[in-house]
Every structure is written in C-alpha cells, then in structure tokens.
Amino acid sequence: MSSQGAAKPREKEQEDSFYDCQETLEPSSQRGEENIYKSHRMTDRRDNTDGAGGSQEEEQSKTLPEEEEEEERGDRSQEEEDSQTKDECSQEVEFDDDYLKEAEKELTEKEKESRRKESLSLKEKGNGQFKAGDWLEAERSYTDALVSCPVCFSRERAVVFSNRAAARLHLGLKDKAISDCSRAIELNPDYVRALLRRGELYEQTEKLDEALEDYKKVLNLDPTQTSASQACMRLPQQIQERNEKLKEEMMSKLKDLGNLVLRPFGLSTNNFQVNQDTDTGSYSINFVQNNNR
DSSP states (O other): OHHHHHHHHHHHHHHHHHHHHHHHSSOHHHHHHHHHHHHHHHHHHHHHHHHHHHHHHHHHHHHHHHHHHHHHHHHHHHHHHHHHHHHHHHHHHHHOHHHHHHHHTTOOHHHHHHHHHHHHHHHHHHHHHHHTTOHHHHHHHHHHHHHHSOTTOHHHHHHHHHHHHHHHHHTTOHHHHHHHHHHHHHHOTTOHHHHHHHHHHHHHTTOHHHHHHHHHHHHHHOTTOHHHHHHHHHHHHHHHHHHHHHHHHHHHHHHHHHHHHHGGGTOOGGGEEEEEOTTTOOEEEEEOOOTTO
C-alpha cells in the first residue's frame, strides 16, 4: 500500500511537471526575447501585407481611371454611332419621297397643316442662323424643316432645299449644294433662285456647259437677271478655250501612243501630216517620207 501510495504522488508530480514544462522550458528572459522576435516578425509580415495591399490599391487606383476613360470613350463612340445612324436615317427619310408619301397617308389635313407650320418655323430659325453666319446650324435647321414638311407642299420644300444649298455652299459642300438645287428645281421647275444658284455652283465646279444651260433658263424666266446675262456672254468663250485645251491634250496623248506603236517600224507621227479643212472642219492625213534616215 505504501508503495502504491508513493507511486501516485510520483505520477502526479510527473503530470504536474508535464504541464509545467510548457511554461518553464526556457528561462523567462529567453522567452521575452523570443516573444519580441516573434512580434517583430509578425509586425514585418503585417507591414509587408499592408505594403502589398497598398501597392495593389495604388495599381487599382491607377488602372481604374484608365478603365473609366476607356468606358467613357466607348460610351462616346457609341453615342457618335447612334447620332450618325440617326442622321443617316433622317437623310434616307428626307430624300425618299415614296416613303414620306406612304407615311403621310395616315395624317389628317389638320396634322399636315400643323407639320407645315412647324417646318416654316424651322426654316425661319435656319434663316436667322444663316444671317448670323452659323452655316452648320442653319443646315441642320433646314434639314429638320425638310423632315417635318409633308411632301404635298412641294413649293415650301423647294424653298427649303434651295436655302440649304446656300448653307452648304458656305460650308464648302458644293456637290451636296448642287443636289439640293436640283431637288428644288424638280419640285418647282420655274424656281429662278434655285436655277441661278445651281448655275453659279456649276461654274465654280468647272461644269461650264451645265452652268450655261441654267443661266439661259434663268433669262427665259426673268430677263432682268443681270448676273445670268453676263454669264451667258462670258461662258461661251471659256467653253471654247477649254475645248481647245482638251483637244490639244488629247492630240498630244494620241501622238505619244502613235510614236510608241510606230517606233518598231522606224517611223513616228512626224511621218504623217494632219491638215484641217477650214471650210468643213474635217481632217486629212498625208504620209511624209523622212529623208534624214
């Protein structure tokens, strides 16, 4: 019994010593140093983590504005595409008279008159912008007026087409201005201002024959138009000079082509003399022997 009683205190001492060894394994000074070392390591890890997180945040802060700029650019490009599509659609509707006629079948006379008044208001707005020198805004107002004006009001549409042609002339869009004048003349063949304006545009784009025809039509409708009268006296001489110049250029090109063909045979276009009959205007060709060979 005594031996068993002595064994139990030993087991208890061993158990006590087992649990105590975790705390008394090293001196307290060494434990303090280790705790300080561990705390330093943990602090360094936290600092590194914070630094990495900070760098990630900085990178995100750097990349986020770029992404936002890309999104903004994408939104702007999308808006531009949408506006361009709308402009194209409005242009298609504007010039497609058949489409407009079908669309206007459902309109009542009161609604047509309301749209005509709206078109006149937009035209007056464009006239004010035109007088102020704001050609681009004037063109847009005239375009809106054409979209609003029903097809049945052909004379009103002719005036707006002619006005827009004037705005496009100032914008340097001469081909589009000519097209607008042509539409105005189609709607109103006796529209003197549109004819005169198209004649001026034809002359500026060196389409002298077409310009002369328009000026002649203007004089037939209104003989008091001095600018058209002066053009009818000026243009025939210019047309003749242009034709002579074109003929010389054409003859020069034909001569070069002839020399290319005749060279293998020891000949050239100089061996052929071209004479024009002053009475008939026809040409005759004579072969001339080159004695210098």
